[in-house]
Amino acid sequence: TQLLEQSPQFLSIQEGENLTVYCNSSSVFSSLQWYRQEPGEGPVLLVTVVTGGEVKKLKRLTFQFGDARKDSSLHITAAQPGDTGLYLCAGAGGDMRFGAGTRLTVKP
Amino acid sequence: GAVVSQHPSWVICKSGTSVKIECRSLDFQATTMFWYRQFPKQSLMLMATSNEGSKATYEQGVEKDKFLINHASLTLSTLTVTSAHPEDSSFYICSASNGNTEAFFGQGTRLTVV
Numbered sequence: 001t002q003l004l005e006q007s008p009q010f011l012s013i014q015e016g017e018n019l020t021v022y023c024n025s026s027s028v029f030s031s032l033q034w035y036r037q038e039p040g041e042g043p044v045l046l047v048t049v050v051t052g053g054e055v056k057k058l059k060r061l062t063f064q065f066g067d068a069r070k071d072s073s074l075h076i077t078a079a080q081p082g083d084t085g086l087y088l089c090a091g092a093g094g095d096m097r098f099g100a101g102t103r104l105t106v107k108p
Numbered sequence: 109g110a111v112v113s114q115h116p117s118w119v120i121c122k123s124g125t126s127v128k129i130e131c132r133s134l135d136f137q138a139t140t141m142f143w144y145r146q147f148p149k150q151s152l153m154l155m156a157t158s159n160e161g162s163k164a165t166y167e168q169g170v171e172k173d174k175f176l177i178n179h180a181s182l183t184l185s186t187l188t189v190t191s192a193h194p195e196d197s198s199f200y201i202c203s204a205s206n207g208n209t210e211a212f213f214g215q216g217t218r219l220t221v222v
Contacts, residue, residue, distance in 0.1 A: 045213075
């Protein structure tokens, strides 16, 4: 079983602030995905990182895969209320297991 | 991204009855499908993994006789909650993988057992 730990579990910030969410594991993953889920809906894939050290940017979101492919981070710049949601990381390694998620609330 | 359709979106059933939830990959062949359960304000809990044409692999603590999973084709998997009880009320989500590194999710099914 490959376990993923996400931190923080809850985060409440003001509009315009920056934040970073972390996803850590003791296992090596062939790839890691970040998803965002809104209430009552299924998770939506944001990005997949594959190469150790890889950095991907999606507008104000920056994703990084650790050099050893055991961890990843999601950084949001100038957060907006529309960024509110549950952010999940998942590692690919035979099955798709999710971290506990980070529930982000961005207050206007 | 690829499209995964889950049906129904919500269902209310009486205690003791069975409910079937369908998960279809619309534009790709899903070699593997995953079923999750999600409680309010919590993350997704993997229930089982199914590969087309073979028996599902259930996670520890998940009753395989209660949560019947069938993956009869490369585009369809079903989850049947048998003899449902109020404690089975939850949000059930499927995802499908085409064998690459990504999985795509259905919209989820909210089950309420009364």
